Structure formats: C-alpha cells, structure tokens
C-alpha cells in the first residue's frame with residue numbers, strides 16, 4: 214500500500230499543527246504509523262490522498278450514520294448556499310429541528326442548539342449547577358464528555374488512549390468539583406451521595422459508554438441512577454452525544470426506558486456538520502437566558518448549514534425506521550463468533566472488540582486489553598482496506614451505507630488476521 218502522500222503531508226502538518234492533527238486521537242499515537250490523510254468519502258468508504266480506498270468504521274467518530282455524502286444531506290447543504298451561511302438571528306429551520314428532536318426524544322421538552330458536544334455537556338452542567346444551586350458532579354471512569362475543564366478527570370477517548378489521567382491546565386479547584394466513580398457500580402454512587410449529601414448537582418453518564426470502547430450498562434444500572442438522583446434532588450444527565458439517534462431514534466434513553474432530566478446530543482444530529490444540542494425538562498431549561506439567569510450563548514449556534522444538514526439527517530431517520538433493523542443485523546453478523554481472547558461488546562451499530570478475555574464492564578476491565586495486539590490488528594485491517602479507530606478504547610460505527618459485501622470483506626480480513 215502506497216502512503217507517500219500521507220507521509221509527506223503528515224511531516225508538513227507537524228510543523229504547523231500540534232502533533233500534525235486537530236484532535237489527538239487522529240494521530241495514530243497508540244498504534245504507530247502514519248495517519249491517512251483523507252481526500253474524500255463516498256458511502257461506506259474513505260479514499261486517502263494516495264488513492265487507497267477503505268471501508269470506514271470510524272464514520273467521522275460517529276456522526277455519519279447514513280454514510281459519507283448522503284444525498285439528502287448534500288442536497289440540503291446546496292440549498293443553503295443560495296440563502297446565506299449565517300445570520301445570528303432566528304430561522305424557521307431551527308424551530309423545525311428543535312421540534313423534530315422533541316418528537317424523537319420525549320424527555321427533551323426544550324432544547325438549545327450549540328456547536329459541539331463539548332459545548333453541550335459544558336452547558337448542561339452549568340444549567341444543572343444553576344438549577345440545583347450545588348457544585349459537585351459525579352462522572353464515571355472511562356466516560357468522555359468532551360474537553361470541558363471539570364470533566365477531564367479519568368476521562369475516556371484520547372485521554373484513555375494516551376494514558377493521560379488528569380489533564381494539565383485544569384485548575385485543581387475545577388477538578389475538585391468532579392467525583393469520578395467506576396462505571397456500572399451502583400454502590401459507589403450510593404456511597405458518594407451519602408458522603409456529599411446535598412452537594413451533588415448532577416450525575417452525568419454516557420448511557421452506553423463508547424469512549425473506553427463500547428461498554429453497555431448492566432441490567433438495572435441506569436434505573437438505579439435514576440432512582441438515586443431523584444431521591445437526592447440531583448439531576449441525571451444522559452450524555453447521548455454518541456448514542457443519540459444511533460442506538461435508536463430516541464437514543465439510549467428510549468432503548469433502556471429511562472427519562473433523564475437533561476440530555477446532550479451531537480455527532481449524528483448534524484449529519485457531519487458541527488452542531489450539538491442540550492435540553493430536557495422545561496422547568497430546568499426555563500432558567501437559561503434570556504428566560505432566566507443561567508447564561509449560555511453562541512455566535513454560530515443554530516448555524517443554517519449545520520441545521521439544514523441535521524434536519525435532512527433526522528427527517529430521513531424518522532421516515533426510514535427500518536434502517537435501525539438493518540444496522541442491528543449487519544452489526545450482529547460482524548460481531549458474531551469472536552475468537553478466543555477477544556471480547557465483543559455491542560449495542561446496535563456501535564461495538565468494540567476488546568483484546569481481553571472479558572467481560573468488559575468498565576474502565577478497570579477495559580484497560581486489561583492487550584493494546585499491542587490491537588495495534589497489530591489495526592494495521593492488518595488497514596492494509597486490507599478496513600479503516601478502524603486507531604485505538605483500542607474507541608467504538609466502531611456501522612453506517613446504513615455499509616453493504617453486505619462490506620461486512621463480508623471485513624469479516625474475511627478479521628478471520629485472516631486471527632488465523633495467521
């Protein structure tokens with residue numbers, strides 16, 4: 214496989230951009246080698262600057278549930294080009310998008326649009342603190358909620374990949390407002406509430422963790438969080454930036470039948486454009502400015518391009534519910550019969566093959582994975598035209614554009630790796 218153009222672009226990039234990338238996980242640091250510079254995407258595939266074509270299981274880290282250049286999204290974007298790229302004033306499409314979100318996710322009684330998942334979780338946390346008058350937050354080890362100062366404690370995603378436990382640059386006082394507990398342990402949460410009575414504003418969780426690799430909640434776990442938070446007057450925040458509109462149209466909360474107080478969405482919601490949302494109970498969201506004193510704003514929030522793409526995406530998902538059944542069966546086929554020494558976790562179209570005997574139920578068990586073996590697997594797959602996340606601790610994503618042939622090709626490459 215010829216990668217000379219990616220190599221030279223990476224060398225050039227490292228001079229101007231830290232690590233040569235605009236987000237750490239793109240740098241291939243934990244698996245080694247040269248990141249592929251992508252020239253274009255089409256359906257289930259990305260094509261790099263050297264002309265190599267790969268079946269893409271990164272899907273821009275989640276957003277591309279309908280694959281690259283989905284026609285409805287492209288057409289919607291073309292339409293906006295004739296109108297203007299930003300107004301800083303309300304538009305009809307924003308109302309339509311908010312209504313569509315409310316309809317798909319009933320707990321979202323009111324919703325604010327922002328520009329990234331990080332902004333959504335940061336804002337939801339501020340609202341939770343403003344509403345409850347409390348400062349502390351419980352998060353879970355291995356969960357990632359964007360690069361919000363106080364949430365970069367024992368975080369997943371690139372922090373897990375690069376073994377950075379607590380980031381430099383966050384004042385100790387901010388980090389001290391976060392209590393990090395093991396995922397899937399109810400007793401740890403009970404103990405924290407007993408110890409910090411009336412001080413905990415919110416519990417924030419990825420209802421299906423994806424940022425330490427895919428780790429589903431154990432039966433009863435999310436309901437227990439719902440009960441404990443309600444009992445203690447704390448808010449339950451579901452960070453559905455990854456799971457929203459992916460594991461089901463109504464997100465993980467519809468899959469598990471839980472009604473959180475606040476939720477955050479991103480990734481799929483924008484069809485590949487930068488947009489995210491937070492919202493939930495109307496009595497809470499009514500405290501946000503200009504209705505109330507909790508301030509949150511954004512110059513490009515509700516941007517017409519991003520809103521149009523998101524609307525096209527969500528409308529298509531709403532009118533084609535059969536997509537979720539197709540994703541389920543194709544992902545199940547891909548994840549069937551894992552070889553010895555490999556544990557597969559999957560919820561719908563997000564999944565991870567952990568190179569450990571398992572079970573993997575949280576960060577302590579995820580981190581037992583053999584990351585050197587994952588790196589070998591990753592490079593083997595890449596050489597065989599399959600583009601996976603360059604880290605053991607990430608979820609793989611299937612899109613509706615992935616065909617039976619894509620799945621068969623991927624499964625054959627996987628089998629060949631484990632046979633040799």
Ligand SMILES: *Cc1c(COP(=O)(O)O)cnc(C)c1O
Nearest residue numbers: 329330331357358359452454455
């Ligand atoms: C990706 C992600 C974020 C951060 O979103 P950005 O758009 O990258 O800021 C937050 N929470 C979860 C669960 C995510 O997967």
